[in-house]
Amino acid sequence: MDHVTFVPTVDQLNYTFGGAEPVLRIKPGTVLTLWTEDAYGGRITSRDDKASVALDTEDLNPQTGPFWIEGAEPGDTLAVHLVDLTPARSWGASTLIPFFGGLTSVPASPTLxxxxxxxxxIYEYDRAADTVGFSAQGSNFELSLPANPMLGTVGVAPARREVRSSLVPDAFGGNMDTPEMRIGATCYLRVNVEGALFSLGDGHYRQGEGESCGTAVEGAMHVTAIVDLIKGGGPEWPRLESDTHLMCIGSGRPLEEAWRASQVEMIGWLGDLYGLDRLDAYQxxxxxxxxxxANVVDTNYSAVTKIDKQLLPPSPAYGGIHAELRSAAKSLGTISY
Amino acid sequence: MDHVTFVPTVDQLNYTFGGAEPVLRIKPGTVLTLWTEDAYGGRITSRDDKASVALDTEDLNPQTGPFWIEGAEPGDTLAVHLVDLTPARSWGASTLIPFFGGLTSVPASPTLxxxxxxxxxIYEYDRAADTVGFSAQGSNFELSLPANPMLGTVGVAPARREVRSSLVPDAFGGNMDTPEMRIGATCYLRVNVEGALFSLGDGHYRQGEGESCGTAVEGAMHVTAIVDLIKGGGPEWPRLESDTHLMCIGSGRPLEEAWRASQVEMIGWLGDLYGLDRLDAYQxxxxxxxxxxANVVDTNYSAVTKIDKQLLPPSPAYGGIHAELRSAAKSLGTISY
Amino acid sequence: MDHVTFVPTVDQLNYTFGGAEPVLRIKPGTVLTLWTEDAYGGRITSRDDKASVALDTEDLNPQTGPFWIEGAEPGDTLAVHLVDLTPARSWGASTLIPFFGGLTSVPASPTLxxxxxxxxxIYEYDRAADTVGFSAQGSNFELSLPANPMLGTVGVAPARREVRSSLVPDAFGGNMDTPEMRIGATCYLRVNVEGALFSLGDGHYRQGEGESCGTAVEGAMHVTAIVDLIKGGGPEWPRLESDTHLMCIGSGRPLEEAWRASQVEMIGWLGDLYGLDRLDAYQxxxxxxxxxxANVVDTNYSAVTKIDKQLLPPSPAYGGIHAELRSAAKSLGTISY
Amino acid sequence: MDHVTFVPTVDQLNYTFGGAEPVLRIKPGTVLTLWTEDAYGGRITSRDDKASVALDTEDLNPQTGPFWIEGAEPGDTLAVHLVDLTPARSWGASTLIPFFGGLTSVPASPTLxxxxxxxxxIYEYDRAADTVGFSAQGSNFELSLPANPMLGTVGVAPARREVRSSLVPDAFGGNMDTPEMRIGATCYLRVNVEGALFSLGDGHYRQGEGESCGTAVEGAMHVTAIVDLIKGGGPEWPRLESDTHLMCIGSGRPLEEAWRASQVEMIGWLGDLYGLDRLDAYQxxxxxxxxxxANVVDTNYSAVTKIDKQLLPPSPAYGGIHAELRSAAKSLGTISY
Known part of the structure; x- marks a missing residue:
């Protein structure tokens, strides 16, 4: 396995899926060790940094990439296995941003x-205890919460010649913001353009389901991932596999449309794995x-349909690639950054 | 504690929340041992019973109740603790019903x-193994799934003089169809009319989240519940408490509105329990x-916001009534029907 | 034709569709001359009456009725022809109500x-000029607008034993809030219960499409209507006919579902009138x-699908009953109250 | 006034807003005489051309442009005045496309x-009578309908470095599909990138509101437009002005969000024109x-908020540019192609 390390300079960060030149060309099967900046572009560093001032920019949610995957063609399946996610700073930040989030009006649906x-x-990250610390501002309440590192954003260039902001989740992946995108997961994405043009970013030291206020415990992240390619078989919507679960992620608006997309995608997957017709799989x-x-705050909302593998007979997806990647990941030993 | 057993005759079943005469008057703290008919009114008994023929009726989702709770007044909080749910038949049934469910057009949003x-x-219920059996119809696939008995429908009479079909979930509870409504849960509902007029029904031997096709493994159920009353404090939306979690259930359309309702309800609850202001609780x-x-198939969709109590310092809700009810439930010993 | 005059006392007003005893029994073909209170129950009489104080009640949107129509049975079609609508006061009122309206968060979809x-x-109604006067409060802007009297609410008792608040629009009609419900229109409603139990109210001296802030120029109204009955043929959703247009009104959430309902209803109507199959009618x-x-502010939103009769060959709906009712209306001469 | 004629070759057509090289650079105030291909790229020419075969491509909804407007900078306002729209073929076509349209399930919200x-x-266009002819396929029904030429798509390059398919309507304009985009209208669009990169296309010989099945009477069009530039003042959402009306167009999902955007945009416009504060303008x-x-079929839905100028005192928008453009248009005399 090739093992490539890439730490982008500020100028090398990208803010779109599609539309950017590849930062590197890699072979399928390459191990990537990367660094990702936080969604604020590092502009929030203390409680006194207010989003409306610090984030007055179009440069939000910087991505590390895109990577050109050799041999990737439209219709193929990119498999991205998350080997390791390690917080790269001793703190993460979450912000209440004016007119952004799930419990405020937003520009797309304005009120007066x-x-x-x-x-x-600011959440201090205690590396030893592997926790992040919440401090209330209207009272003295404090709380340590288990860290649970994840990536908000994993995606490829979109179809139909589109270029989308890294704030958007859709069929190409992108800013799905699901806590399921964690160590040990393999993400399957349909390739839409030659080379796939894969990027990732938006590390969260912890996030609840829904990402209610719109920002998790955002932080720079060390990321190690293996990127592999399956010829053909590209799914309609992003899929995830862990040791214990199969998952499909739909994105759209209203939220029930995201749910429907994820459900129909899973019905197709169950059909492939178990020979079920669509009505039986639905049942x-x-x-x-x-x-x-996943999230109810981005430009599209995202919903995960998830199945416990233990309920089903064994039937390795994509020829068992997840198990192979898990095992390759283990062979890497402890990752240090 | 009073312990009352009530098994409705067919004529005693009700199909609405509000609008029906109470079948019994009970004191707060009463243990109720009940029987509930399945959502089909018992009209589906074999694979050959098709919904479009068997269910051509307005008598769907029969409820056991309503019960008049003595002393219950508008603004109070009804606490319903589910002591036991035991399948009352050796099989449950799930049906694909024309123009009903999450992955078909429906009369409220028709297509051509x-x-x-x-x-x-038909899912055979294996009492010894505590499983239900799925048999595909388009292939030979068979699967045993763990039973997980729950109630689709728990509610009280609505506010504003309304009478709602038992197919509807809303602020009064009703057909929320969440698998969280299981043994050991305490459901808190705002009382809207004198006597509360509480009913329950719609037993499911098992259901996934979302209730995709619109019908779970529907089956008649033996139910034992303790019904208690807290003066005042009625929540805006139904709340649930288990030994491990706090939950709020919002219902509405589109799905993000159900989510918002459940989130704001939880923010209020966190504020009450921990003295957090609304912005800190949101964060x-x-x-x-x-x-x-919960469900994306009923006349309103339902979403659950759920918090793991272990993440938070202990702070008993409603004066610790859940623990008391748990303990009272245990004192009842094994329930037999 | 029988001609019945009914002016309700405050105690005779009703606040629901379904669930209320009929105030009168009338024969099909009866001319009704009625008085309707405004949606505030007359509690807003000056600029100093604030909604949050004056409207702290469940008694909103009072209806005149219900009327029992002799011979009306489930599945029949009630035809309500609006002969005349005359403002009954010299002013109407519109209010910005906290957490109510289209450009604010609302309890069903709360924000923080x-x-x-x-x-x-307060809009002065100038009877001679037939205008209502708008006065800005943040500046000196004043404007006279043509009056355009209409009824926000026309409906019958719902199906499935339900009782709905008069704030709700749905398949039974109710609070649809469309400016199309004006003099000269005939409204067709499906009868759901014996006697139909028809009510109306919520007079608006003028309203824009959408009823943006949630309240039109609300005012007490003198109403003259002819209520007729067609055996069978009850539509799924309310229909309206004027001399110039055919209309169908769908209600639901999100707004596209209301639109779909109104479109499919119209496709059915076009099919009936012109022998078009569903695909041709869709095209x-x-x-x-x-x-x-119609409205984007009520518990359900309402959308009107409307067709200019001039674009189509003549094909009288319901045997030409609209023309007959128009002509009967004219035979009544000038209505005075 | 410069007067430039541009008829694109097939290779010069573009399928995105943003991301394409300008076909021409023009000065503000230039008269453009253009030709636009139909939304099918000319691939549907008879009743036997089925969309699923003929349109199996990403090259849908070709646009004429983009045009680089000299001096246009982010935040400016582009004013596009439609001088003339003349059908360029003797027929237009509308198609029922699988899983596309308002009354079918779609990939973004799939069902089974x-x-x-x-x-x-195929609608024959009778130039003399100025009508298009509908022929039913399931019966013998035929109907002549008045032609009402309009453009489905008018837009500029999006903000945030995005490139969007020409099938998308959003804040940058694009595929709004409103019949209000007709001769005599001036469209105001916010400039997001230097040069604005303005395109148009998607001629419809006639369309109803909503574009129910997803395709209007689609046809190649001769277009004459004057493109002007106002420094600064770029609106959040597209605005339209005709001799009789002011209009704002919101796009999004669900439909109520498109409506909210258009309403808040109009409240801002009314505020600017009449000095009304936001609450008075809302009222x-x-x-x-x-x-x-406008449409309930595209990737975003579009709603128009429209105000009759006659209801308001005169107050020329943007310094009266619409009247100037109307008058410049008249000075061009009859346009021949």
Whole structure:
């Protein structure tokens, strides 16, 4: 396996899926060790940094990449296995941003109400305890929460010649903001353009399902991933596989449309794995589906349909590539940055 | 504690929340042992019973109740603790019903497409193994799934003089169809009319999150519940408490509105329990919220906001009534029907 | 034709569709001369009456009725022809109500933002000029607008034993809030219960499409209507006919579902009138449909699909009953109250 | 005034807003005489051309442009005045496309139902009578409808470095599909990138509001437009002005969000023109707004908020540029192609 390390300079960061020149060309099977800047572009460093001032820019949610995957052609399946995610700073930040988030009006659906007050929360990351610390601002309440590093954004260049902001989740992946995108997961994405043009970023030291206020515990991240390619078989919507679960991620508006997309995608997957016709797969899904919402705050909302593998007979997806990648990941030993 | 057993005759079943005469008057703290008919009114008994023929009726989703709770007044909080749910038949049934469910057009949002084909699935309930059996109809696939008995429908009479079909979930509870409504859960509902007029029904031997096709493994159920009353404090939206989690259930359309309702309800609850102001509670929720969807198939969709109690310092809700009810439930010993 | 006059006392007003005893029994073909209170129950009489104080009640949007129509059975079609609408007061009122309206968050879709400031606007009705007067409160701007009297609410008892608040629009009609419900229109409603239990109210001296802030120029109204009955043929959704247009009104959430309901209803109607199959009617509708939104503020939103009769060959709906009712209306001469 | 004629070759057509090299650079105030291909790229020419075969391509909805407007900078306002739209063929075509349109499930919100049958309708354009002819396929019904030429798509390059398919309507304009985009209208668009990169296309010989099935009477069009530039003042959402109306067009999902965007945009415009504060403008809009839906079929839905100028005192928008452009248009005399 090739093992490539890439730490972007500020100028090398990109803010779109599609439309950017590749930073590197890699072979399928390459191990990538990367560094990702936080979604604020590093502009929020203390409780006094208010989003409306610090983030007055179009340069939000910087991505590391894109990487050109040799041999990737439209219709193929890119498999991205997350080997390791390690917080790269000793703190993360979450902000209440005016007219952004799930419990405020937003420009896409405006009201005449005033914005919520701004607040910036700094979460100290305790590496030893592997926790992040919440401090209330209206009272003395403090709380340590287990860290749970994940990536908000993983994606490829979109179809139909489009270039989308890295704030957008859609069929090409992007800013899906699901806590399921964590160590040990393999993400399957349809390749839409030659070379796939894969990027990732938006590290979260921890996030709840829904990302209610619009920003998780955002932080720079060390990322190690193996990027592999399966010829053909590109899914309609992003899929995830962990040791324990199969998952499909739909994105759209309203939220039920994201859910429908993720459900129909899973029905297709169950059909492929178990020879079920669509009605039988629909029926079975009804009784075994889990639906942890990903985000209800981005330009599209994202919903995850999730199935516990233990409920089903073994049937390795994509020829068992997830197990192979897990095992390759283990062979890397401890990753240090 | 009073312990009352009530098994309704067919004529005593009710199909609405509000608008029906109470079947019994009970004191707060009463243990109720009940029987609930399945959502089909018992009209589906074999694979050959097609919904479009068998269910051509307004008598769907029969409820056991309503019960008049003595002393319950508008603004109070009804606490319903589910002591036991035991399948009352040796099989449950799930049906693909024309123009009903999450992955078909529906009368409220019609298209010009033909309906999906009908299918009825009978799930044998293996009491010893505590499983239900799925048999595909388009292939030979068979699967045993763990039973996970729950109630689709728990509610009280609505506000504003309304009478709602038992197919509807809303602020009064009703047909929320969340798998979280299981043994050991305490459901808190705002009382809207004198006596509360509480009913329950719609037993499911198992259901996935979302209830994709619109019908779970529907089955008659033996139910034991303790019904208690807290003066005042009625929540805006139904709340649930288990030994491990706090939950709020919002219902509405589109799905993000159900989500918002459940989130704001939880922000209020966190504020009450921990003295957090609304912005701090919003921030904290962002990092700890779980969002298992309840249903995306009923007249309103339902979303659950769920918090793991272990993440938070102990702070008993409603004066610790859940623990008391748990303990009272244990004192009842094994329930037999 | 029987001609019945009914002016309700305050105690005779009703606040629901379904669930109320009929105030009168009338024969099909009866002319009704009625008086309707405004949606505030007459509690807003000056700019100083703020909604949050004056409307702290469940008694909103009072209806005149219900009327029992002799011979009306489930599945029949009620035809309500609006002969005359005359403002019954010399002023109407519109209010900005906290957390109500189209450009604020609402309890069904809450945010954490503060409510908009309250304002009450009194519009003087100039009977001679037939105008209502708008006066800005933040500046000196004043404007006379043509009066355009209409009824926000026309409906019958719902199906499935339900009782709905008079704030709700749905398949039974109710609070549709479309300016199309004006003098000269005939409204066709499906009868759901014996006697139909028809009511109306919520007079508006003028309203824009959408009813943006949630309240039109609300005012007490003198109403003269002819109520007729067609056996069978009850439409799925309310229909309207004027001398110039055919219209169908769908209600639901999100707004596209209301639109879909109104479109499919019109496709059915075109099919009946012109022998078009559903695909041809869909195609034709695509090129001739008008879609004036009714309201985006009520518990359900309402959309109107509207077709200019001039574009189509003559084909009298319901045996030409609209023309007959128009002609009967003219035979009544000038209505005085 | 410069007067430039541009008829694109097939290779010069573009399929995105943003991301394409300008075909021409023009000065503000230039008269453009253009030709636009139909949305099918000319691939549908008879009833036997089925969309699923003929349109199996990413090259849909070709645009004429983009044009680089000299001096246009981000934040400026582009004013596009439609002088003339003349059908360039003797027929237009509308198609029922599988899984596309308002009354079928679509990939963004999939169901498990079969697609609707395909049909292609050819509408003969009678230039003398200025009508298009509809012929039913399931019966003998035929109908002549007045032609009403319009452009489905008018837009500029998007903000945030995005490139969007020409199938998309959004804040940059694009595929809004409103019949209001007709001769005599001036469209105001915010400039997002240097040069604005303005394109147009998607001629419709006639369309109803909503574009129910997803395709209007699509046809190649001769277009004459004057393109002017106002420094600064770029609106959040596209605005339209005709001799009789002011209009704002919002796009998004669900449909109520498109409506909200258009309403808040109009409130801002009313505020600018009449010195109304936001609450007064909200109130006034409530009583005078018209809301003709544009489309409920594209990747975003579009809604128009429309105000009759006659209801308001004269107050020329943008310094009276619409009247100037109307008058410049008249000075061009009859346009021949």
């Amino acid at each position: 109400q005033e914005p919520l007050p701004e607040r910036t929360y 079975l899904l009804t009784q075994i589906s889990q639906v942890p919402i | 497409q033909e309906p999906l084909p009908e299918r009825t699935y 904290l929720l962002t990092q700890i919220s779980q969002v298992p969807i | 933002q503060e409510p908009l400031p309250e304002r009450t606007y 034709l509708l695509t090129q001739i449909s008008q879609v004036p939104i | 139902q079969e697609p609707l049958p395909e049909r292609t309708y 006034l809009l409530t009583q005078i707004s018209q809301v003709p839906i």
